[in-house]
Amino acid sequence: MVRQCLDRWQRVDVLANNAAMRNYTAAAEVAPDEWQAMVAVNLVGMSNYCKEALPALRQSGKGSVVNVSSCYAVTGRKGMALYDATKAAQLAFTRSLAFEEAPLWMASDEASFITGTTLLVDGGLHIM
Numbered sequence: 001m002v003r004q005c006l007d008r009w010q011r012v013d014v015l016a017n018n019a020a021m022r023n024y025t026a027a028a029e030v031a032p033d034e035w036q037a038m039v040a041v042n043l044v045g046m047s048n049y050c051k052e053a054l055p056a057l058r059q060s061g062k063g064s065v066v067n068v069s070s071c072y073a074v075t076g077r078k079g080m081a082l083y084d085a086t087k088a089a090q091l092a093f094t095r096s097l098a099f100e101e102a103p104l105w106m107a108s109d110e111a112s113f114i115t116g117t118t119l120l121v122d123g124g125l126h127i128m
Contacts, residue, residue, distance in 0.1 A: 002052045012056035017046045018068040020083070027081035035082060042086035047093060054101065063104050067094045071120060091118050 005012050021041035023034055050065060057063025072080065073087035095117075098104070 001049070002056055006056060011060045012053055013060050013062060014064045014066065015049060015053040015057060016066045016068065017049055019045060020070075020087075022080070023082045024079050025082065026079050030082060038082040038086050039089075042083070043089050043093065046090055050097060057104060058101075065094075065097065065101070065104055069094070069118075074118070074120065094118075 002012060019041065021038055023030075023038055025031075025034055046067060050067075053065070054063075057065065067090055069090040070084070070087040072084045073091050076084055098117075
């Protein structure tokens with residue numbers, strides 16, 4: 001994906017990670033292979049995109065990473081432990097990556113002071 005962007009536009013300015021996998025198994029019934037599949041998509045997949053895009057983002061001089069998690073990363077639900085846990089892990093990964101790559105983050109000059117934080121854009125769902 002990064003190579004295709006570089007071939008077409010000669011630069012990468014923004015990486016937006018928004019892919020996800022869901023699983024509706026109760027926490028007490030989850031099999032190890034279900035955990036591995038969920039972590040592979042929701043956490044390892046996101047981190048792989050970041051790793052591959054970082055060199056091009058750094059080179060652009062204005063690179064930004066926007067990792068889209070879920071409002072359920074900060075609140076739990078019945079039957080969604082795998083999904084919610086991996087989305088919470090995405091928040092932790094994003095904070096660590098922001099610390100390592102601080103002059104990135106968010107996709108505009110106006111948001112240049114926002115880095116390594118969780119912005120809850122959920123219409124108030126997290127307080128219900």
